[in-house]
Amino acid sequence: MTRPIIYHIPVCPFSQRIEILLRLKGLEDAVEFRVVDITVPRPAFLLELTGGTTALPVMDLGGGRVLKESMVILRYVEEAFDAAPVARSDPYERGIERLMMTREGPFTVAGYVYVMNRDRAKGDALRATLLEHYAWLDAFLRRHNPEGTYLFDDFGLAEAVFTPMFMRFWFLDYYEGFALPEGPEYDRVRRWRAACMAHPAAQQVSHDEIVKLYYDYAVGAGNGALPEGRQVSSFAFEPDWRARPMPPRDKYDRIAGDAELGLVAG
Ligand SMILES: N[C@@H](CCC(=O)N[C@@H](CS)C(=O)NCC(=O)O)C(=O)O
Structure with a gap:
């Protein structure tokens, strides 16, 4: 049987819900996770799967069967892999x-x-x-x-x-x-x-990872959008977040540039 595929953004909390559930069930390998770059437009094949919506995660069960919305996917995983239940039985x-x-x-x-x-x-x-x-x-x-x-x-x-x-x-x-x-x-x-x-x-994500990747949210730009004056999203895969400095906290006063955030060579 081919494994279901979940298209996701690695740091996405909605996807982490499903990763946690699979881990609780001891079934991390029951689903294949494929990474999508949120900072570039969605590929055509993905938009075709979703019927045009861009939010992730999306679960492709094959044969044209596609599920969206983390709470729906979570419930599907719980019910489809019911040998190790996590939801309450009563x-x-x-x-x-x-x-x-x-x-x-x-x-x-x-x-x-x-x-x-x-x-x-x-x-x-x-x-x-x-x-x-x-x-x-x-x-x-x-x-x-x-x-x-x-x-x-x-x-x-x-x-x-x-x-x-x-x-x-x-x-x-x-x-x-x-x-x-x-x-x-x-x-x-x-x-x-x-x-x-x-x-x-x-334990799929860490404190510093969240703080660095979500800098753009803190200055008002969500979902991979670019804040004013910037060329590279804080959600970019390269340079890796571990190599970047902790961002400045003064989000009300200014927006840090790409170099200060370690997103390009300074
Ligand atoms: N209600 C949705 C929310 C999903 C969502 O907002 N995902 C974010 C990533 S964390 C996303 O894909 N944002 C980009 C977009 O909506 O185009 C769920 O529970 O799955």
């Missing part, structure tokens, strides 16, 4: 898991809108909106597993969905000085978040 617990996952979209948007903002006057309101989401998650965890670490007894499907976003939000710590406020109000979600990010199945 219908009520599965409902609770799904209830938590309904927040993934608004949570993601809150973090991305915050990092992309360049209007200082809006910073406090954006921070408050993100904190409302953390407070909701905290209350949800307290209600369903007050003494535990994860939503249930172990890292599961809800954790696979949220962990990539916790990791992307390193860009908020770095560029916005964001931190969960000290104190009991956020302690339950703080414990969950820390355990999620430390889990062995979720």
Whole structure:
């Protein structure tokens, strides 16, 4: 049987969800991941597969069968490779898991809108909106597993969905000085978040990688778009992110050039 192919951007959080799930199942090789460069137009064959949409990941199951949207692909992988289930088996617990996952979209948007903002006057309101989401998650965890670490007894499907976003939000710590406020109000979600990010199945990306690659988001340019005055995207594969310096944090004052970011020879 030919393996399904997932077209993805290596640092994409939506793709990391699926990588984590496959790792939890011990099935990393069940799917072939093919890398797409987000800084250049999508190849024609890919646009044909998707019917013209550009967002990734996209799963090609062969024979004209194509799935999009990470939550849909995640569910497909869970159901198609059901010998090693990760989702809860009890219908009520599965409902609770799904209830938590309904927040993934608004949570993601809150973090991305915050990092992309360049209007200082809006910073406090954006921070408050993100904190409302953390407070909701905290209350949800307290209600369903007050003494535990994860939503249930172990890292599961809800954790696979949220962990990539916790990791992307390193860009908020770095560029916005964001931190969960000290104190009991956020302690339950703080414990969950820390355990999620430390889990062995979720180590596909690192802090410095996120901070360097997402510099352009921090100055308002998303999805591989070029910020003003720049020739090379911070998402470029070359030079490798490990060879680049940590970007400047002063995102409200200026946009760093290609050389300062280590994207071209200085
Ligand atoms: N809702 C989608 C979001 C996917 C998404 O935004 N992917 C980003 C990469 S992280 C992307 O492909 N952006 C480029 C584009 O939309 O053209 C999902 O869950 O799969």
